[in-house]
Amino acid sequence: MQSTSGSSYGESFADVYDRWYGEISDATATAAFLAKRCGAGPVLELGVGTGRLVPALLAQGCAVIGIDASEAMLTRCRANQANRNAHLVQADLAALPLRPGVGVGAAVCAFNTLFNLPTKEAQANLFQAVGQALEPAGALVVEAITGADLVDGPRSSVGVSRMDRTELVLSATLLDAEDQTIQGQHVQITEAGIRMRPWLLRWTTPPQLDEMAEAAGLVLTERYADWDGAVFDEESTSHVSVYQLAKS
Ligand SMILES: C[S@@+](CC[C@H](N)C(=O)[O-])C[C@H]1O[C@@H](n2cnc3c(N)ncnc32)[C@H](O)[C@@H]1O
Incomplete structure (x- = not known):
């Protein structure tokens, strides 16, 4: 059942997404976190979906570019008047149409969206593409499960x-x-x-993500257990990680 189509998640869940997942995390806390890390550049939401986070980002004064492969998700995102000032682009995260040096302030993969890319190679490509598109003080922010509790869990x-x-x-x-x-x-x-x-x-552990980042010229600068900045430790089952360009 391995999915290779970037739009398959969206086609599965677009019509129920807001009802099932609209309150999955605190959008205001997420937006505040990102607004502090995007400098003067836009926030690039990778897998913007129905735009759950967009109104909160716009309320923080961030310019928002949202990318998603799913027409069904983007149709819902566009239909919400609260998202009208976001720039939405239909594209696959596995082949991001980002010009190197374009000056992204903060790119974000929220709510395990990075792990919708079904191979580690595709995830590593995303790190590469984002790394080349960040402004010098920009950040790639990943919210994801650690996978630590999965390995010894039921099959x-x-x-x-x-x-x-x-x-x-x-x-x-x-x-x-x-x-x-x-x-x-x-x-x-x-x-x-x-x-x-x-x-x-396809989950990738925090140390594996750090390796992907390093290969893309990025370095981990912050890691928390959630968007409110709770301490991340070995008990944490999810994380919010911030990667920035390594100083040369
Ligand atoms: C879990 S949802 C997250 C939506 C939103 N970021 C949020 O936090 O509510 C993942 C989103 O990523 C999109 N997505 C998944 N794989 C993708 C891919 N390969 N290319 C582009 N978008 C993708 C899905 O269509 C979906 O809208």
Whole structure:
């Protein structure tokens, strides 16, 4: 079921994204964090989706460029008047159309979006492309799971993800610890029928991300457990990491 199409996640989830994930994290805290790190350059949101973070970024005074491969996601993003001042581009994160030296202030991959790229090579290419597009004091910011709790966890799981009087969503996963991938299906059951919503994550551990960054001429400058700056330690299951151009 390995997905290679950049738009497959969006096609799976666009119509339910805001309802299911609209409150997944604190958009205001995320935007405040990014506004402090983008200097005079724009925030480039990689995988902008329905624009969950965009109004908060605009409210911080940031110029916003949002990239997404999914037309279904971008259609919803455009339809929200609160996003009208963002510049939206349809493109694949695996082949970012960024001119070297274009002067991005902060590029952000929020909510595991980097891990929607299904191979470590594709993720490393994103680091390379962003590294060449950052302004000198710019930053690539990655919010992601660490994967630490996955390696020794179950190889498969089935559980109830959501349930109310009209909808049951079952979540099934298959984990491959060697490939560092999780295939998932959200199986949505309503009176209208059953809808399968497949997804795939290729997780990369924080030390592996740091290596990718180094290969792209970037260096880790900050790492927290969340957007509020909580301390990151070996118990943390997710992280917010900031990479900047290494001083030559
Ligand atoms: C988990 S959602 C995150 C959306 C938004 N950034 C947020 O925080 O709510 C991931 C987004 O990345 C997009 N995406 C996934 N793989 C992509 C790819 N290869 N190229 C471009 N966009 C991609 C999906 O369409 C989706 O909108």
